[in-house]
Amino acid sequence: MLAEFGHFALLLIVVTGFGQAVLCSPLWLRSSIRSSLLGPATVLAGGSPGPFSDGPGNMSVRLPTQDLPRQTSPYLILPLGILVLAIIAEAGLLHAFIVSDFSLPIVADVSHSSTPLLFRIGAAFTPDGGAMVLWLLAVSLVNVVLAIQLFTPEKSSYAQDDDGSLYHNALSVLGLLIAVLGLATLIDADPFLRMAVAPLDGRGMNPQNQDVLRVLREPFLYLGLAGLAVIYALTISGLLDKKFDRRIAETMRFWTIMSWVSLGTAIAINAYRSYSQQAWGNWWYWDTAENSLLLPWLLTTALVHCRAVLEKTETLKGWTAFLGLSALAVGWFGVYLTRSDLFGPLTETLMKSGDSMTLLIGFCVVFAGSYYLFWQRSDNLGEPRPFEPISRESSMFLNSVILALIAAVVLIGTIYPLVLRWLGGENITVGGPFYVEVLVPMTVPLLLLMGFAPTLRWRQDEVWLIGRRMKLAAILSLIIFLFVSIRFIDLSPAPLIGIGLAGWILTASLSDLWARLWRQPDHGESKYRNLQLLGPRYLSMTLAHIGLAVMLAGGAASSIWEEQIVVSARAGQSIQAGPYNLQYEGVSLLAGENYATRQAKFILYRHALPVTELYPEIRYYPIRGVETREAGIWHGRDGDLHVSVGDRADDGGRVVSVRFLPMMTWVWAGMILMLTGGAISIVTRIFLRFQKNGVSAS
Amino acid sequence: MSLSRAKARKRQRMYIIGAVLLAVAGAAALILTAFEDSVVFFFSPTEIVEKSPIDPDQRLRIGGLVVEGSVAKLEDGKTIAFVVTDMAQSVPIAYSGILPDLFREGQGVVAEGHMNGNGTFVASEVLAKHDENYMPPEVAESLKKSGHWEEIEQKNAEQMRN
Numbered sequence: 001m002l003a004e005f006g007h008f009a010l011l012l013i014v015v016t017g018f019g020q021a022v023l024c025s026p027l028w029l030r031s032s033i034r035s036s037l038l039g040p041a042t043v044l045a046g047g048s049p050g051p052f053s054d055g056p057g058n059m060s061v062r063l064p065t066q067d068l069p070r071q072t073s074p075y076l077i078l079p080l081g082i083l084v085l086a087i088i089a090e091a092g093l094l095h096a097f098i099v100s101d102f103s104l105p106i107v108a109d110v111s112h113s114s115t116p117l118l119f120r121i122g123a124a125f126t127p128d129g130g131a132m133v134l135w136l137l138a139v140s141l142v143n144v145v146l147a148i149q150l151f152t153p154e155k156s157s158y159a160q161d162d163d164g165s166l167y168h169n170a171l172s173v174l175g176l177l178i179a180v181l182g183l184a185t186l187i188d189a190d191p192f193l194r195m196a197v198a199p200l201d202g203r204g205m206n207p208q209n210q211d212v213l214r215v216l217r218e219p220f221l222y223l224g225l226a227g228l229a230v231i232y233a234l235t236i237s238g239l240l241d242k243k244f245d246r247r248i249a250e251t252m253r254f255w256t257i258m259s260w261v262s263l264g265t266a267i268a269i270n271a272y273r274s275y276s277q278q279a280w281g282n283w284w285y286w287d288t289a290e291n292s293l294l295l296p297w298l299l300t301t302a303l304v305h306c307r308a309v310l311e312k313t314e315t316l317k318g319w320t321a322f323l324g325l326s327a328l329a330v331g332w333f334g335v336y337l338t339r340s341d342l343f344g345p346l347t348e349t350l351m352k353s354g355d356s357m358t359l360l361i362g363f364c365v366v367f368a369g370s371y372y373l374f375w376q377r378s379d380n381l382g383e384p385r386p387f388e389p390i391s392r393e394s395s396m397f398l399n400s401v402i403l404a405l406i407a408a409v410v411l412i413g414t415i416y417p418l419v420l421r422w423l424g425g426e427n428i429t430v431g432g433p434f435y436v437e438v439l440v441p442m443t444v445p446l447l448l449l450m451g452f453a454p455t456l457r458w459r460q461d462e463v464w465l466i467g468r469r470m471k472l473a474a475i476l477s478l479i480i481f482l483f484v485s486i487r488f489i490d491l492s493p494a495p496l497i498g499i500g501l502a503g504w505i506l507t508a509s510l511s512d513l514w515a516r517l518w519r520q521p522d523h524g525e526s527k528y529r530n531l532q533l534l535g536p537r538y539l540s541m542t543l544a545h546i547g548l549a550v551m552l553a554g555g556a557a558s559s560i561w562e563e564q565i566v567v568s569a570r571a572g573q574s575i576q577a578g579p580y581n582l583q584y585e586g587v588s589l590l591a592g593e594n595y596a597t598r599q600a601k602f603i604l605y606r607h608a609l610p611v612t613e614l615y616p617e618i619r620y621y622p623i624r625g626v627e628t629r630e631a632g633i634w635h636g637r638d639g640d641l642h643v644s645v646g647d648r649a650d651d652g653g654r655v656v657s658v659r660f661l662p663m664m665t666w667v668w669a670g671m672i673l674m675l676t677g678g679a680i681s682i683v684t685r686i687f688l689r690f691q692k693n694g695v696s697a698s
Numbered sequence: 699m700s701l702s703r704a705k706a707r708k709r710q711r712m713y714i715i716g717a718v719l720l721a722v723a724g725a726a727a728l729i730l731t732a733f734e735d736s737v738v739f740f741f742s743p744t745e746i747v748e749k750s751p752i753d754p755d756q757r758l759r760i761g762g763l764v765v766e767g768s769v770a771k772l773e774d775g776k777t778i779a780f781v782v783t784d785m786a787q788s789v790p791i792a793y794s795g796i797l798p799d800l801f802r803e804g805q806g807v808v809a810e811g812h813m814n815g816n817g818t819f820v821a822s823e824v825l826a827k828h829d830e831n832y833m834p835p836e837v838a839e840s841l842k843k844s845g846h847w848e849e850i851e852q853k854n855a856e857q858m859r860n
Contacts, residue, residue: 382707386706386707386709386710387710389713394713394717397714397717398717398721401717401718401721402721405721405722405725408725409725409728409729412729416733426739426740427739427740427741428737428738428739428740429737429738429739429740429759429810430733430737430738431738431810433732433736433738434732434733434736434737436736437728437731437732437735437736438725438728438729438732441724441728442724442725442728566776566794566795566796568776629796644796646796646797647797649771649776655776655796657795657796
């Protein structure tokens with residue numbers, strides 16, 4: 001029964017979404033109908049007639065109420081209503097999964113009565129329909145947050161000439177997006193359909209998704225995409241108003257970082273998950289699902305930088321607007337790409353739900369319209385203040401151009417084989433080697449830039465000044481690079497260059513931090529004051545850059561010095577890998593919650609001292625009749641030890657694959673550092689926003 | 699003042715357009731060269747047999763169904779041999795390492811590697827990621843080409859029903 005409520009709520013979301021799109025749209029607000037119709041409506045909704053008319057008199061209406069939150073009730077009620085409806089829809093779906101209501105085909109397809117509760121909930125996010133409901137919920141949530149953010153502006157904002165239309169446009173665009181997504185959910189893959197005859201039990205969750213991290217990935221992914229929707233809405237709103245300025249940039253700040261962190265978390269989870277599933281064994285594959293996560297993240301990274309430039313100097317308007325539109329476009333297209341069968345047969349779980357045509361049509365209509373608008377408004381996006389070729393602005397611009405080009409390469413690499421096959425041409429695979437060959441030369445200038453760009457001055461800087469500032473970092477990183485390349489002269493150059501560049505970013509970031517902490521005049525107070533003066537923005541940026549350097553170094557090192565041993569082991573046998581020694585203790589048959597597992601036991605020694613015990617498994621899921629292999633991983637200080645077991649070998653032993661990946665721990669630590677950097681920025685932002693005096697976070 | 703400002707703006711636009719064009723051209727050149735030498739071609743067993751002998755240095759992918767009963771371990775205990783077919787032709791494959799979770803006889807598989815001199819495909823990687831009834835698109839394509847797609851579909855549907 002709850003599912004029917006959910007279904008009805010989904011329908012209402014479409015209607016209310018359109019309602020929000022119309023009620024908040026500038027056309028409606030400016031028309032005379034509004035004054036006759038909205039008057040009573042606002043009274044009904046508990047507010048007084050809104051101060052948002054275009055008439056010259058509205059200033060006098062608004063002035064006395066400056067300190068109160070503006071009368072926004074009618075505009076808050078719609079988003080709140082949509083959020084409640086989205087919660088009802090999600091709750092209806094989750095309830096069906098929790099109680100295993102197999103009369104819903106979506107439940108029968110991906111769940112089973114023996115699936116543990118957590119994974120029944122997780123299974124609700126994996127099929128098309130469930131993912132769409134989650135996406136809707138995320139967009140409804142950010143819709144409310146945006147409404148609150150817009151109607152309680154910060155004191156520090158550049159809101160001199162604010163007539164409220166930015167808010168309405170943005171909410172109107174978000175309402176439209178919600179309606180389109182709701183329609184796509186209902187038409188493409190309605191999750192609330194019922195079957196006349198319910199099967200006795202479901203077909204079970206895909207065992208490869210049965211993992212706690214994997215379940216967490218979906219909420220992060222869709223929260224990130226929802227953040228991109230807000231950025232998109234704000235961009236459109238600025239373009240409509242012909243005021244794409246620092247005020248928009250300031251409003252966007254929270255959303256860019258939020259999306260960046262959420263998408264980054266989803267990517268990190270994805271990487272770790274493929275790494276710990278032995279059958280995949282590596283952490284990046286360049287497959288369609290991964291690329292469709294990477295694309296929006298790359299553009300968001302570019303946007304994080306351009307947005308800062310826009311806020312500071314009001315330059316790069318056009319480019320920032322273009323990125324703001326494109327980030328959602330590639331995110332949306334990626335979602336479509338992973339679930340459409342336009343380009344070939346799909347995985348079986350998705351096969352049933354058809355071709356996601358509405359999602360594609362919605363995508364085409366929404367973005368054709370937005371890019372047309374962008375083109376129309378391009379005259380208003382000129383630069384008010386020119387900057388020199390050697391300046392912070394131009395370095396940020398160059399950096400975002402390279403990031404966007406990298407995204408373009410990834411997009412081309414993903415789509416080209418599909419298009420070629422679709423056109424009936426040759427069957428080709430674009431895999432790791434292609435991306436390495438193209439992306440390595442492209443990232444080199446990006447990473448070089450990353451070292452000194454944070455120290456550049458705005459507007460204008462001098463080469464010799466940069467040289468003086470970067471002297472120490474350049475010398476140190478050159479030493480590192482020369483050392484590794486002479487020491488390992490016979491290895492392939494790409495990872496060595498990677499290590500050198502990681503050294504460059506690390507030393508450059510640290511020396512800049514050092515200079516800011518200790519070279520500054522210390523205001524007669526303690527050095528701790530200097531740390532405070534740096535501000536959360538600088539700290540989170542530095543942390544993210546250092547994180548990238550650490551990750552780069554780890555990835556390069558582990559790819560060069562990886563050791564892999566495949567042996568047929570008997571109980572008691574010991575296997576040497578790097579500084580570690582593994583003693584195989586045999587396999588025991590155990591029962592998991594909904595699987596049986598052959599669990600191998602290894603005792604790990606480092607230089608003859610026991611460190612830990614590792615339990616790689618082969619799990620058998622009887623519902624689907626599928627085996628999965630979980631690796632045993634030890635994150636040691638000198639690298640990861642990755643052990644997995646295979647079948648019984650003919651000589652009576654068991655096939656064991658042991659890999660020692662030096663410095664692999666750095667990759668995970670680097671990812672965590674980057675995300676922490678972003679999280680610091682978000683948290684201080686929220687914290688400062690709710691502080692009474694509202695000091696800007698900088 | 700306004701004139702010099704307009705000049706500066708024009709110059710800036712020139713810089714920006716120049717930099718972007720340079721970057722785009724560089725990326726395009728990189729993509730084209732990479733497409734030339736690091737794209738891996740996919741062949742069905744029939745195509746392999748038709749094109750043989752194939753240069754052992756060329757990296758390629760082969761996809762098809764694993765012939766039932768063909769999987770065997772060689773004497774060294776680590777190398778696995780099996781035969782892949784598109785129902786018209788078949789090619790023997792040798793692979794050392796742990797086979798992926800979803801590798802099973804009668805199921806679709808994609809292997810990457812190279813041909814050795816005696817008509818055996820030496821795989822360096824065997825791919826069968828995704829779930830159990832997943833048919834890699836390339837394999838589906840090659841089965842369609844050899845005209846055996848429907849029977850496999852039917853068989854899979856039957857298995858699903860059981």
